[in-house]
Amino acid sequence: MFAAARQTSSLAKRAFSTSSVNNTRVAVLGAAGGIGQPLSLLLKLNPLVSHLSLYDIRLAAGVAADVDHCNTPSKCVGYGPENGGLEKSLEGADVIIIPAGMPRKPGMTRDDLFNANASIVRDLAQAAAKVAPKARIGVIANPVNSTVPIVAEVFKAAGVYDPKRLFGVTTLDIVRASAFLSGIAGTAPKDTNVPVVGGHSGPTIVPLLSQLPAGKKVVEAGGEQLAALVKRIQFGGDEVVKAKDGAGSATLSMAYAGADFADSLLRAMNGEKNVTLCTYVESPLYADKGVEFFSSPVTLSSEGIVGEIHPVGELHPTEQKLLDACLPDLKKNIEAGVMFMKA
Numbered sequence: 001m002f003a004a005a006r007q008t009s010s011l012a013k014r015a016f017s018t019s020s021v022n023n024t025r026v027a028v029l030g031a032a033g034g035i036g037q038p039l040s041l042l043l044k045l046n047p048l049v050s051h052l053s054l055y056d057i058r059l060a061a062g063v064a065a066d067v068d069h070c071n072t073p074s075k076c077v078g079y080g081p082e083n084g085g086l087e088k089s090l091e092g093a094d095v096i097i098i099p100a101g102m103p104r105k106p107g108m109t110r111d112d113l114f115n116a117n118a119s120i121v122r123d124l125a126q127a128a129a130k131v132a133p134k135a136r137i138g139v140i141a142n143p144v145n146s147t148v149p150i151v152a153e154v155f156k157a158a159g160v161y162d163p164k165r166l167f168g169v170t171t172l173d174i175v176r177a178s179a180f181l182s183g184i185a186g187t188a189p190k191d192t193n194v195p196v197v198g199g200h201s202g203p204t205i206v207p208l209l210s211q212l213p214a215g216k217k218v219v220e221a222g223g224e225q226l227a228a229l230v231k232r233i234q235f236g237g238d239e240v241v242k243a244k245d246g247a248g249s250a251t252l253s254m255a256y257a258g259a260d261f262a263d264s265l266l267r268a269m270n271g272e273k274n275v276t277l278c279t280y281v282e283s284p285l286y287a288d289k290g291v292e293f294f295s296s297p298v299t300l301s302s303e304g305i306v307g308e309i310h311p312v313g314e315l316h317p318t319e320q321k322l323l324d325a326c327l328p329d330l331k332k333n334i335e336a337g338v339m340f341m342k343a
């Protein structure tokens with residue numbers, strides 16, 4: 001029904017360009033980290049970016065000096081925390097991407113990152129609300145299910161909240177679902193677009209495999225192959241955490257996914273119509289069940305903000321079960337974020 005993961009292929013399809021550039025400023029907060037560095041590089045290569053501001057509490061100047069030597073038209077500048085660097089990095093920002101925060105170690109859940117990351121995201125959001133209240137914000141920092149509501153509460157407290165401008169970046173789930181299903185089905189990843197709805201942690205990640213022909217076959221066959229595929233999509237993050245063996249979580253695939261997410265916003269801002277992606281936004285879909293934020297296919301408006309939030313569409317009974325299991329967990333995660341700000 002939806003080309004929900006079309007964004008995962010647009011970046012891959014398009015050769016990086018050294019021409020055409022718009023007047024669009026992007027800020028990356030946490031730019032010197034495992035995600036931040038390759039994400040900044042990919043954004044430097046995006047012809048829809050004209051200025052890239054890299055902020056981190058360490059090493060941002062070096063990363064920016066390095067990235068800025070790529071001979072693409074955009075300018076890249078780094079900022080540290082000294083001399084009001086955070087606020088300077090946000091001046092005039094049209095898009096702010098936030099990968100700042102601790103990654104998991106083996107044995108941890110994303111929720112175990114809450115104590116470390118909630119205050120980091122809150123403080124960055126406070127600066128954004130002050131300096132660039134109209135920017136579109138993409139939150140990568142985990143636990144996304146809770147950090148996005150934290151940003152919303154910060155913006156509400158500052159009196160500048162516009163739910164259409166706040167996004168949780170769940171693109172890696174769509175990227176993984178596409179990679180894993182196409183690996184089984186023998187289809188081209190770029191044509192294997194699996195909508196993934198809900199949130200971004202374990203059981204809150206709900207892949208809707210039945211909504212495309214390759215996935216429908218796997219769903220209808222059922223059995224171990226389906227169970228293993230769903231589990232791999234839901235726990236793909238754990239697979240990387242385990243393989244990295246204490247050295248962090250997904251960074252390179254996340255940078256790819258984050259760059260693709262940003263590209264969707266930038267393409268919509270640049271006039272492309274019907275840019276649709278799965279992303280975690282304030283949503284009416286399950287608000288009656290107390291779930292105020294939910295990822296489903298969202299069509300962006302010409303401003304690159306939330307236009308239309310689409311419902312999840314037709315579900316196979318196995319997917320309905322996954323969705324039923326997702327909602328109570330998601331509600332708790334959202335409440336944790338809101339409570340943190342109220343406390």
Ligand SMILES: NC(=O)C1=CN([C@@H]2O[C@H](COP(=O)(O)OP(=O)(O)OC[C@H]3O[C@@H](n4cnc5c(N)ncnc54)[C@H](O)[C@@H]3O)[C@@H](O)[C@H]2O)C=CC1
Pocket residue numbers: 029030031032033034035036055056057058099100101102103104113117120123124139140141142143144169170171172173200248249250251254
């Ligand atoms: N949404 C998603 O799908 C995914 C989210 N993540 C999350 O992204 C976050 C970052 O992961 P990595 O880049 O691997 O971690 P990392 O530790 O390599 O990098 C984090 C960066 O944030 C910086 N930082 C810390 N506090 C800061 C502050 N107050 N202001 C600015 N920068 C600050 C650090 O200096 C560091 O450079 C983690 O929370 C991780 O769980 C990771 C993968 C996928």
Ligand SMILES: O=C([O-])CC(=O)C(=O)O
Pocket residue numbers: 103104110142172236237238240241249250
């Ligand atoms: O698993 C983690 O902690 C990082 C993450 O969110 C992912 O890879 O999906």
